[in-house]
Amino acid sequence: MLEPGERVVVGTGVAIALPHGYAGFVHPRSGLAARAGLSVVNTPGTIDAGYRGEIKVCLINHDPHEPLVLSRGDRIAQLVVQRVEQARFVEVGTLEALGSSERGDGGYGSTGGHARLSTAVGHGEGTES
Numbered sequence: 001m002l003e004p005g006e007r008v009v010v011g012t013g014v015a016i017a018l019p020h021g022y023a024g025f026v027h028p029r030s031g032l033a034a035r036a037g038l039s040v041v042n043t044p045g046t047i048d049a050g051y052r053g054e055i056k057v058c059l060i061n062h063d064p065h066e067p068l069v070l071s072r073g074d075r076i077a078q079l080v081v082q083r084v085e086q087a088r089f090v091e092v093g094t095l096e097a098l099g100s101s102e103r104g105d106g107g108y109g110s111t112g113g114h115a116r117l118s119t120a121v122g123h124g125e126g127t128e129s
């Protein structure tokens with residue numbers, strides 16, 4: 001039983017060996033999210049290629065009122081296996097050295113699309129002043 005707001009780490013009973021260059025990503029299921037508020041805390045959970053332990057899922061009940069009963073065998077999440085690049089980072093001395101782009105340094109709602117996004121992050125509601 002997962003009470004409203006409660007989280008729990010559940011074992012899946014599954015262990016895998018992903019080839020080098022791949023990773024697994026533990027995603028929530030949309031049906032359980034929409035109907036019950038169930039999600040994965042660290043979504044998506046990352047399964048490294050070298051990991052040989054049991055895949056575990058850190059679940060959270062986001063529903064503010066209803067507890068959720070979980071039973072053995074329930075399909076509570078889904079694993080997406082993807083190819084991943086090995087990045088090689090090169091240090092640069094200035095931001096200009098990164099080169100220009102259309103987006104530049106805009107982020108956190110800079111493109112608009114919702115009324116709440118007209119307030120700058122850090123200067124709007126939800127932040128202490």
Ligand SMILES: O=c1ccn([C@H]2C[C@H](O)[C@@H](COP(=O)(O)OP(=O)(O)OP(=O)(O)O)O2)c(=O)[nH]1
Pocket residue numbers: 026042044045046047048049051054055056057058
């Ligand atoms: O949802 C998840 C996320 C991770 N893992 C396992 C596989 C993964 O390869 C390992 C480490 O995950 P992560 O790197 O996210 O954990 P960390 O908190 O950074 O710990 P660590 O220091 O062990 O890397 O834990 C799971 O079983 N389920």
